[in-house]
Amino acid sequence: MGTPWRDIPKRYGPWHPYHDRLARWERNGTWLRLFQSLQALANQAGKINWDGAVLGSSHIRAHSGAAGAKTCAAMNDARPKVKSE
Template identity: 50%
Template sequence: MGRGDLTDEQWAVLEPLLPRGARAGRPPVWARRQLIDGIRFRVRTGVPWRDVPAEYGPWSRVYDLFSRWQRNGTWQRIITRLQSLADARGAITWDLSVDSTVCRAHQHAAEARKHGDLQKEPPGGIFKEPGDHGLGRSRGGF
């Protein structure tokens, strides 16, 4: 087990929240725990998918699980359920901090795809950004 991998206690909480796998066909070669630890490694370190260590399984299989669950909303359901469990235990303090700092996008962000609807899959998974949100030129400039 690597330094940042899930502990047995964490896995015991997470495992019941995962979607059930297909029962028919060949048994999986790579355990879900390995693949999820690979996803966590990639997200934690920021390395390219191809640089995920082989101990977590083939990078393509790790990426496939991540993107499939991103598209169908599994990650959102898991985080919502984990937050509700933590809130029920009183482990979350719902304090709100409001900051009026102005965040500007990089100059190249204004040149987004002209036809974003033609992209193979949306970058955020199943959750769509409202149509009135976006970057680009306005009367005030960029």
């Protein structure tokens, strides 16, 4: 999804710093915390209808590891965990 990093407009400079920063934010949980904060604000404002928030298996694509492909355990273990309520 999205666009290749090398397609960032030249006026923004090299693409490496952007990729590194976004990857670091993924590893340290910044994106997860941001999502959880925005979700909590939307929930408090009554803008989330949890009754309609259902995903069926026909809407979810299986990860390649689900079909027996080799996975990178170190990468999977480094990802932040979602807090359960």
